[in-house]
Amino acid sequence: MRESKFYLFLGLGVLAFSIIWITLVFFQIEGDLGGYANTPRTIPFFLGICMSILGLVFLYQYKVGYVPKNKANPLQKNEIRNIIFCLIVFISYSYLLKYFGFLISTPIVVFFITRFLLGEKNWKLNYLFPIAMTGLIYFIFIILLKSSLPRGEIF
Amino acid sequence: MENLITALGLIGTFEVMIAISIGAFAGIIFGAIPGLTYSMALALMLPFTFTMEPVTAISLLLATYIGGMTGGSISAILIGIPGTPSAAATVSDGYSLTKKGDASIALGTAVIVSTIGGFISLVIMIVLVDFISQFAIKFGPAEIFMLVLFGFSTICGLSERSLFRGLVAGVLGLMLMTIGTDEIEGISRFTFGSTQMLQGVNLLVAMIGLFAVPHILEVFNLRLNREDKTNFEVDIVKTKLPSFALLKKYFNLMLRCVGLGTSIGAIPGSGGPIAAFLAYSHAKNSEKNPEEKEKYGKGHIGGVVAPETANNAVTGGAMVPLLSLGIPGDPATAIILGGLLIHGLSPGPMLFIENAPQVYSIYLAILIAYLVVFIFQVNFIKHIVKILKVKPHHLGVGILVMVIVGSYAIRNSFLDVNVMILMGLIGYFFNRIQLPVTPIVLGMVLGKTIESEYRTAMSLSAGDPTIFFSSVVSLLFFGLIILTIALQIKKRMQDVKKQKQLKEQVQI
Numbered sequence: 001m002r003e004s005k006f007y008l009f010l011g012l013g014v015l016a017f018s019i020i021w022i023t024l025v026f027f028q029i030e031g032d033l034g035g036y037a038n039t040p041r042t043i044p045f046f047l048g049i050c051m052s053i054l055g056l057v058f059l060y061q062y063k064v065g066y067v068p069k070n071k072a073n074p075l076q077k078n079e080i081r082n083i084i085f086c087l088i089v090f091i092s093y094s095y096l097l098k099y100f101g102f103l104i105s106t107p108i109v110v111f112f113i114t115r116f117l118l119g120e121k122n123w124k125l126n127y128l129f130p131i132a133m134t135g136l137i138y139f140i141f142i143i144l145l146k147s148s149l150p151r152g153e154i155f
Numbered sequence: 156m157e158n159l160i161t162a163l164g165l166i167g168t169f170e171v172m173i174a175i176s177i178g179a180f181a182g183i184i185f186g187a188i189p190g191l192t193y194s195m196a197l198a199l200m201l202p203f204t205f206t207m208e209p210v211t212a213i214s215l216l217l218a219t220y221i222g223g224m225t226g227g228s229i230s231a232i233l234i235g236i237p238g239t240p241s242a243a244a245t246v247s248d249g250y251s252l253t254k255k256g257d258a259s260i261a262l263g264t265a266v267i268v269s270t271i272g273g274f275i276s277l278v279i280m281i282v283l284v285d286f287i288s289q290f291a292i293k294f295g296p297a298e299i300f301m302l303v304l305f306g307f308s309t310i311c312g313l314s315e316r317s318l319f320r321g322l323v324a325g326v327l328g329l330m331l332m333t334i335g336t337d338e339i340e341g342i343s344r345f346t347f348g349s350t351q352m353l354q355g356v357n358l359l360v361a362m363i364g365l366f367a368v369p370h371i372l373e374v375f376n377l378r379l380n381r382e383d384k385t386n387f388e389v390d391i392v393k394t395k396l397p398s399f400a401l402l403k404k405y406f407n408l409m410l411r412c413v414g415l416g417t418s419i420g421a422i423p424g425s426g427g428p429i430a431a432f433l434a435y436s437h438a439k440n441s442e443k444n445p446e447e448k449e450k451y452g453k454g455h456i457g458g459v460v461a462p463e464t465a466n467n468a469v470t471g472g473a474m475v476p477l478l479s480l481g482i483p484g485d486p487a488t489a490i491i492l493g494g495l496l497i498h499g500l501s502p503g504p505m506l507f508i509e510n511a512p513q514v515y516s517i518y519l520a521i522l523i524a525y526l527v528v529f530i531f532q533v534n535f536i537k538h539i540v541k542i543l544k545v546k547p548h549h550l551g552v553g554i555l556v557m558v559i560v561g562s563y564a565i566r567n568s569f570l571d572v573n574v575m576i577l578m579g580l581i582g583y584f585f586n587r588i589q590l591p592v593t594p595i596v597l598g599m600v601l602g603k604t605i606e607s608e609y610r611t612a613m614s615l616s617a618g619d620p621t622i623f624f625s626s627v628v629s630l631l632f633f634g635l636i637i638l639t640i641a642l643q644i645k646k647r648m649q650d651v652k653k654q655k656q657l658k659e660q661v662q663i
Contacts, residue, residue: 093556140177
């Protein structure tokens with residue numbers, strides 16, 4: 001039993017990725033490799049080969065018993081759930097931006113995050129913080145820097 | 156002279172001054188707060204510069220970079236936690252001075268030596284950029300390919316983990332840049348039939364995802380698990396500038412540290428932390444008085460002067476390969492390169508011929524940014540440190556808004572938001588399995604140049620690969636690539652040998 005299986009998993013992961021990539025080079029890019037090694041496929045194919053060599057290097061490191069200096073931290077069950085919550089917020093906010101624009105969707109989303117996701121009880125944080133943040137970003141980017149912020153399809 | 160006058164006209168507008176002030180302030184804040192980085196600030200700022208004039212946009216980014224580099228010392232001195240990796244060397248003496256009640260003088264010294272270091276490195280940068288550009292203008296595609304490949308190998312090799320892990324991340328970055336339409340023949344690559352994918356992976360979106368999303372996920376995850384840290388306690392503090400006599404005493408040390416910082420900054424992949432630690436070590440070892448030497452690490456002002464001068468001198472050094480060759484040395488300069496390209500300024504020797512007034516504007520913007528950062532840190536430090544008291548998840552909410560708005564606003568595209576989230580997850584996962592993310596960004600930045608120069612060279616030579624070894628310059632860069640990889644492998648072998656010896660000793 002080896003001390004650490006880090007390099008085994010890393011090597012297998014990198015190798016699997018490189019095989020998928022090289023396969024995609026032949027199915028997702030038209031044309032051939034070319035006699036002059038100078039086609040749209042050349043560099044992606046070469047990168048796939050480089051990646052597979054790196055995968056083999058990691059497997060070799062596992063075989064000779066290298067122990068990584070920095071150990072990997074596996075994902076926890078709670079962590080995966082929390083990440084999914086965050087991703088839902090990301091996607092919902094981007095859809096709200098599309099339909100309602102920055103000025104309406106931002107305070108709503110910030111209120112939702114602070115009140116329900118992060119569980120803040122302080123009313124100032126729940127009500128004033130979303131408005132203040134929206135106002136501050138609007139002031140900096142629209143008034144001072146004459147930049148632009150997303151406009152919605154409805155508002 | 157004519158170019159300088161035009162540059163003064165470009166830079167001397169209300170918008171540019173406001174942009175520099177906002178950039179400097181944002182940079183100081185992101186630099187000062189442990190966990191946030193000025194690379195993150197730059198990535199968040201970049202999408203909002205699209206509608207700005209090029210000089211205004213670049214000034215905003217440069218001021219953010221400079222503010223961030225200087226701001227890292229605030230938390231290093233006041234709470235003993237470096238705001239940026241570059242400020243890590245300042246902690247031991249800076250924080251010891253705070254514990255002795257000398258926080259004000261430590262902050263004042265850090266501010267003034269940072270400004271002096273930045274100014275001198277700016278002068279060196281102007282001279283070096285001009286010299287290297289005149290030399291690099293003679294490079295053909297084969298030489299540029301080898302040069303960029305050398306920059307890439309150095310960046311991967313010197314990345315914080317190991318050569319091979321850095322290379323995996325770097326190659327992944329290069330792979331991502333091949334997605335979309337091939338620029339030479341117009342053929343679609345890895346698009347899976349989607350027309351939106353024809354534009355490829357947007358560099359900005361990827362940078363926002365890689366730098367900002369992992370931080371948001373981390374602080375929200377801690378909060379949701381009720382494991383969030385309490386906010387830092389910081390006393391009311393003022394900045395007290397050091398006496399002229401003290402500056403005179405350390406002037407020679409400052410000059411040496413500027414030389415060190417600028418030269419290290421010019422090497423792609425090295426950057427602030429290495430320069431700061433080397434400068435600290437140099438200051439300690441060059442101290443002739445044994446009593447003074449003994450005080451290093453326990454609150455010696457020289458331990459603040461040396462690293463702070465060196466890490467700010469890195470900014471000038473890092474701009475040398477960026478402006479003269481188009482090679483960024485670190486994530487921050489990679490984002491600045493992205494900003495330059497977006498605004499039609501293509502770094503490299505031709506930049507000085509085609510956009511000379513803009514180049515002079517960049518020099519002036521750096522100069523003004525240092526002055527603004529100095530003014531902010533001297534006059535508003537007691538307000539700036541209040542931000543250290545804000546809880547990380549509250550800042551996380553603000554960053555989340557900027558992240559989504561920024562990535563959506565680039566092309567009003569949901570695909571960009573999805574790509575940003577995906578890149579954020581890659582960044583988060585890479586952090587967990589100890590793979591560096593910086594080489595991904597640099598691979599993406601350099602990817603297009605590597606491919607286009609390779610293919611141009613191969614077309615010129617009718618497919619003969621010996622073109623890459625046909626000139627002295629190409630051979631020199633090839634030798635340097637081999638040397639970089641060989642040195643990294645040698646270092647790795649030595650580490651393994653040490654590991655084995657330690658294990659054997661433990662078993663005995």
